[in-house]
Amino acid sequence: MERFAAIDFETANGQRSSVCSVGIVLVENGEITDSIYSLIRPRPNFYTRWTTAIHGLSSADTLDADDFPVVWEGIAPQLEGMPLVAHNSPFDEGCLKAVHSLYGMSYPDYTFYCTCRLSRRQYPSLVNHQLHTVSAHCGYNLANHHHALADAEACAKIALKLMEEKGVSRLCDLLAR
Numbered sequence: 001m002e003r004f005a006a007i008d009f010e011t012a013n014g015q016r017s018s019v020c021s022v023g024i025v026l027v028e029n030g031e032i033t034d035s036i037y038s039l040i041r042p043r044p045n046f047y048t049r050w051t052t053a054i055h056g057l058s059s060a061d062t063l064d065a066d067d068f069p070v071v072w073e074g075i076a077p078q079l080e081g082m083p084l085v086a087h088n089s090p091f092d093e094g095c096l097k098a099v100h101s102l103y104g105m106s107y108p109d110y111t112f113y114c115t116c117r118l119s120r121r122q123y124p125s126l127v128n129h130q131l132h133t134v135s136a137h138c139g140y141n142l143a144n145h146h147h148a149l150a151d152a153e154a155c156a157k158i159a160l161k162l163m164e165e166k167g168v169s170r171l172c173d174l175l176a177r
Helices: 049-055 068-079 089-102 115-122 131-137 148-166 171-176
Strands: 004-011 019-028 031-039 084-086 112-114
Touching: 004 049, 004 089, 004 148, 019 068, 019 148, 031 068, 031 148, 084 089, 084 148, 089 112, 089 115, 112 115, 112 171, 115 131, 115 148, 131 148, 148 171
Parallel strands: 004 084, 084 112
Antiparallel strands: 004 019, 019 031
16 A cells, blocks of 8 residues: 655645644555654744634744744655645645745655545535545544644545545545546
8 A cells, every 4th residue: 555644734824835833644554654743933923813713823832943944854754755645735735835935945746635625526415525524424533623733634544534435555546536
């Protein structure tokens, strides 16, 4: 079975480059093998009331956190060659591209898959396809929604359930069926 990583970002404000936390869950042979969570000091370290109300983070939480390049330097080698999966991948991929651009970092050509889009195809009768709804349908209790690591774990569980139901061992095969 394919190795992949589920990823989730939280942002400090309306700018996708304002990542303030990242959660990553590494999956190998159908099992979660490792996880990574880090706070990130956004640039500037400015939070809107709306984003703080969603995830509970504020500038005080990230004041002493590392900037994105330092955090990503420790993460990137673990993701090398792996496809990434996110729930609403255009948001998370957009964040990753925006923060690479903000810091003038070259962007690796990550392959992203979207569990939200895939769940729309697989579970068309759900009331909605938000992360908490789909994760509950797949048997995962997302008790700490909007914490980047909890959301990444829910995404990994959804991807694994979709792969199991379709009888495939690679994320790309979910698209072909």
